[in-house]
Amino acid sequence: MRKAKYTTNKVIMKIYLNKPNESWVVDRFVKEWYEHNPDISTKNIKESDMIWLIAPWTWKKISKRQLKKKKVICTIHHIDIDKFDKNEEKNFYNRDRYVDEYHSISGNTTNQLNKLTTKKITTIPFWINQDIFFSIEDKQILKNKYEVHPDSFLIGSFQRDTEGEDLISPKLSKGPDQFLEIVNYYHSVNKNLTVLLTGKRRNYLLKKLNELNIEVKYFEMINFAELNELYNILDLYVVASRVEGGPQAIFECGLTKTPIISTDVGIASEILHKNSIFAMSNYKNAQPDVETAFTNSIEYIIPDGFNLFMELFSRNNEN
Numbered sequence: 001m002r003k004a005k006y007t008t009n010k011v012i013m014k015i016y017l018n019k020p021n022e023s024w025v026v027d028r029f030v031k032e033w034y035e036h037n038p039d040i041s042t043k044n045i046k047e048s049d050m051i052w053l054i055a056p057w058t059w060k061k062i063s064k065r066q067l068k069k070k071k072v073i074c075t076i077h078h079i080d081i082d083k084f085d086k087n088e089e090k091n092f093y094n095r096d097r098y099v100d101e102y103h104s105i106s107g108n109t110t111n112q113l114n115k116l117t118t119k120k121i122t123t124i125p126f127w128i129n130q131d132i133f134f135s136i137e138d139k140q141i142l143k144n145k146y147e148v149h150p151d152s153f154l155i156g157s158f159q160r161d162t163e164g165e166d167l168i169s170p171k172l173s174k175g176p177d178q179f180l181e182i183v184n185y186y187h188s189v190n191k192n193l194t195v196l197l198t199g200k201r202r203n204y205l206l207k208k209l210n211e212l213n214i215e216v217k218y219f220e221m222i223n224f225a226e227l228n229e230l231y232n233i234l235d236l237y238v239v240a241s242r243v244e245g246g247p248q249a250i251f252e253c254g255l256t257k258t259p260i261i262s263t264d265v266g267i268a269s270e271i272l273h274k275n276s277i278f279a280m281s282n283y284k285n286a287q288p289d290v291e292t293a294f295t296n297s298i299e300y301i302i303p304d305g306f307n308l309f310m311e312l313f314s315r316n317n318e319n
Contacts, residue, residue, distance in 0.1 A: 013317040015041050016048035018062060020055035025248050026077075029126055030054060036303055040313070050313060052103075059095050067098040071316050074099040077245030078266065079112040080173050092116060101316055103309075105245050106267045122312050125267050127305025128251035128297060132224045135257045136232040143233050146217070152194040155183055156234040156258075158227065158249060160201040170204045175240035175263065180208050182238055182283050187214050196230055198222055231256040236288065241265045254297025259288030271296045 015037075019030045033054075034041050042048050045066055053059050053074040059067075074095065084092075102121045104110040110123045136142065143150055161176035170176045187193045194215040197205060202218060209216045219230065231237070237253050239262035246266050253260040254271060261276050261283070262268040269277055273289035299305075 013040050013050060013313060014048045015050045015052050015313060016043070016045045017041070017052045017054050018058055020058055025246075026055050028129075032127070032129060032302065033306075037306060049317060052313075053095075053099070056095065059098075064098075071100050071319075072098050073101055073103055073312065073316060075103045075105065076109055076113050077105055078109050078243055079116075080243045081112070082173070082243075101312070103312060107270060108264075108266055109245060122308075124308045124312065125251075125270065125300055125305075126246065126248065127300050127302050128248070128255060130255055130298075130301040133228050133231070133252045133255040135255070136229065139233055142229050146196075146219075146230065146233065148194065148217070148233060149192070152192050152215075153186070153190045154194055154196055154234045154236070155186060156196045156198075156230065156237045157205070157240075158196075158198040158230070158237075159247065160199055161204045168203065171201075173241060173243040175242050176205050176208075178242070178263075178280055179238055179240035180205065180212075181280070182240060183209070183214060184212060185284060186236075187212070196234065198227065198230065227252075228256060231258045234258050236261065239263060239265065239268065244268075250293070251297045251300060254293040255301070257290050257294055259290055260293060261286040261288055 017030045017033060020026050034043065045051065045062070048070060050071040050073065051062065051067065053072060056074050056076060096117055096119070099119060102113055102117065102119055104113055104121050104123045105125055107123055110121050113121055140150065148154065157179055159174055161171055161174055183193070183195055194217060195209055197216060197218045198220070200220060202220070206216060206218060219226070222230070231252060237249060237258050237260040239247060239249060239260065241247065241263055242265070244266035250260065250262060250267055250271050260272065261278055262272055263279065264277050271293055273292040275287045276289050276293070278286035
């Protein structure tokens with residue numbers, strides 16, 4: 001396993017990451033960072049030179065004393081303007097007092113963030129782990145494993161679609177209602193369509209797909225190996241979100257060479273071909289471009305995907 005190494009001309013910097021502990025993608029980022037960058041990282045905040053608020057919503061768990069005395073880099077994944085009420089605004093500016101520089105994971109998020117702060121913002125997509133996500137040649141073995149008919153047209157969605165403990169109302173930022181419209185269209189032209197869902201809180205789509213008599217296979221709890229296999233049998237992955245940070249599914253589809261179309265959210269326009277980006281007025285014309293997605297995604301594999309982060313931290317360490 002290759003590890004990324006970096007030291008400044010002055011001292012070796014030590015970076016502390018605040019882990020969300022929510023079994024979310026950010027927990028994986030934290031784990032991978034520590035695994036591949038041990039020389040410049042510490043899990044003891046008192047030993048650190050720099051705090052990386054990679055999970056910004058948990059910033060209050062860090063002592064104000066530590067935030068005041070160290071350089072603070074804060075990642076902003078996305079900003080849902082419809083939910084950015086007075087409480088969210090107050091929380092943002094309370095945290096902003098301690099932030100030296102922001103890290104945004106997409107140009108879309110940077111544009112949102114520029115409206116809220118005058119502090120420096122560096123845009124860097126997160127890395128992607130090529131040991132987890134990769135293309136598998138023999139699709140038929142996988143289809144047999146997951147009991148999928150060989151002639152099925154498989155559309156996937158591997159993210160939640162309901163709000164918190166409310167298992168009825170759609171999480172509109174993730175666009176499950178828009179996903180449903182797109183799936184219904186594809187079903188009208190291909191009766192062999194099957195939808196593959198993974199993850200928790202898929203209640204909204206499960207209910208609606210059953211009402212439309214569209215076949216669905218639901219894999220609630222799966223590991224990374226199984227997730228990679230499911231990507232590899234899809235004929236199409238659809239990102240129908242209204243607001244996103246990444247989503248990492250774009251990179252994951254890129255490396256697995258899964259055909260994907262997406263709304264213009266997060267990193268979509270930076271990774272996918274312009275013909276693969278759609279609005280709800282023209283989704284019928286969206287065309288996956290597997291090679292463009294793959295070519296752009298491999299620029300962010302480990303350890304190369306750490307390089308721009310190293311530059312960000314080095315610059316702040318020297319200032």
